[in-house]
Amino acid sequence: DKGLEKSSQGFFDKISKAVVGKSTVDEDVLDNLEEILIASDVGASTTIKIIERIEQRVARDKFVGTDELDKILREEITGLLLENPHAGSGNIDETKKPYVIMVVGVNGVGKTTTIGKLAHQFKSEGKNVVLGAADTFRAAAVDQLVIWSEIVGVPIVKQNMGSDPASVAFDTVQSAVANKADVVIIDTAGRLHNKINLMNELTKIKKVMQKVIPDAPHEILLVLDGSTGQNAFEQAKHFTAATEVNALAVTKLDGTAKGGVVIGISDQFQIPVKYIGVGEKMTDLQLFNGAEFVDSFFK
Ligand code: GDP
Numbered sequence: 001d002k003g004l005e006k007s008s009q010g011f012f013d014k015i016s017k018a019v020v021g022k023s024t025v026d027e028d029v030l031d032n033l034e035e036i037l038i039a040s041d042v043g044a045s046t047t048i049k050i051i052e053r054i055e056q057r058v059a060r061d062k063f064v065g066t067d068e069l070d071k072i073l074r075e076e077i078t079g080l081l082l083e084n085p086h087a088g089s090g091n092i093d094e095t096k097k098p099y100v101i102m103v104v105g106v107n108g109v110g111k112t113t114t115i116g117k118l119a120h121q122f123k124s125e126g127k128n129v130v131l132g133a134a135d136t137f138r139a140a141a142v143d144q145l146v147i148w149s150e151i152v153g154v155p156i157v158k159q160n161m162g163s164d165p166a167s168v169a170f171d172t173v174q175s176a177v178a179n180k181a182d183v184v185i186i187d188t189a190g191r192l193h194n195k196i197n198l199m200n201e202l203t204k205i206k207k208v209m210q211k212v213i214p215d216a217p218h219e220i221l222l223v224l225d226g227s228t229g230q231n232a233f234e235q236a237k238h239f240t241a242a243t244e245v246n247a248l249a250v251t252k253l254d255g256t257a258k259g260g261v262v263i264g265i266s267d268q269f270q271i272p273v274k275y276i277g278v279g280e281k282m283t284d285l286q287l288f289n290g291a292e293f294v295d296s297f298f299k
Contacts, residue, residue, distance in 0.1 A: 011040055011259075011297055015073070019066035025058055029066060033073075041229040043264030050076050074294050077263055081290035082272040085247075091121065091274070091287055092183065093218060098130070098176045100184045100209060100216035102169075104202065104239050105223035107190040110251035110277055112141065114223050115185050116148030117277070117285035123154055127182035132172030133158035134165040134205060135189045145187055151282065155179075165189060165201065166208040173212040186217070199242040206243075221274065223249045224265065227256035236265050245269075251277030254284070259297055262288075 018032035019025075030051055037047040053076050058064045064072065092099040101118070105111045119129045131149050135141040139161045149156035157172040169186050176184045188205060191198075209216040222245040224232040232250075239245055250262050253276050266273050273288045 025064040040260035041258040042260035046264040046267045080267045098181045098184045101219040102186045102217035103221050109225040111223045112144045119152045120282045122183045129154040129183045130176040130181045131156040132186040134168040135187045137189045166204045169205045170208045173209045202243040220245050221247045226250040226253045226261050247274040249275040254278040
């Protein structure tokens with residue numbers, strides 16, 4: 001897993017240093033471990049949870065060797081990661097046709113790139129994909145999505161800049177139904193304006209789509225930049241308060257030594273990480289696998 005090398009090395013090195021000269025897991029080791037987890041962007045509440053669980057094991061077993069710490073930590077972290085709902089059965093619920101994905105997240109996190117990568121992945125599985133450019137506030141956002149639609153070779157529905165995002169979303173799902181598409185991916189504006197505005201905007205987009213497909217969107221995918229630590233937590237708080245986010249895509253894990261965001265955000269908000277971005281290329285998107293992630297995190 002070349003993409004995750006940077007995340008893993010940092011963590012393993014730090015753990016090794018935390019136990020140098022120690023044979024048992026004691027308070028000092030746990031203090032060091034707590035610092036490492038925080039520094040790896042696991043987040044305060046999830047870090048405390050992990051430390052408490054290890055403390056319980058130490059209390060129960062009386063003696064826990066530092067040589068076991070790696071294994072215990074892996075078990076605890078794996079236990080916190082939520083099951084990817086569509087793992088093993090393709091990335092989507094194929095009984096929904098079209099399967100509608102609404103993508104949310106602030107500008108710069110890799111939203112457009114992730115949509116392009118997803119479109120490529122679905123297309124290479126033989127699925128028909130339609131993109132909807134409902135981020136009508138920035139001309140650049142529409143232009144970029146158009147470029148991705150050309151690179152991948154999938155149709156895109158768009159309107160003039162400044163037009164109503166809900167109207168674009170409506171046109172997109174209508175076109176998808178008419179053309180018997182398998183997957184619809186709708187981009188939305190990434191402005192971090194106030195919560196009420198964001199909520200109203202996303203609610204309106206959903207309502208309008210539901211006129212065509214009553215149970216749409218089937219997936220509300222929040223894209224977060226895995227290298228931004230606390231910012232990613234703040235964004236998750238903001239978007240989960242505004243809409244029913246039910247899947248996460250964490251990007252830029254190739255460029256950070258702090259992949260802990262994946263663990264903390266999934267645990268704190270109880271939303272599964274579905275995809276991870278590990279580079280800028282079309283193929284640099286992986287379906288998240290908890291066991292694999294933990295393996296690469298500890299390698
Ligand atoms: P948006 O504003 O959220 O739509 O962000 P973009 O999709 O335009 O991405 C912003 C920048 O991040 C671009 O330079 C992308 O190539 C880059 N990017 C996106 N995803 C990844 C990733 O997984 N890894 C790396 N290294 N770069 C990424």
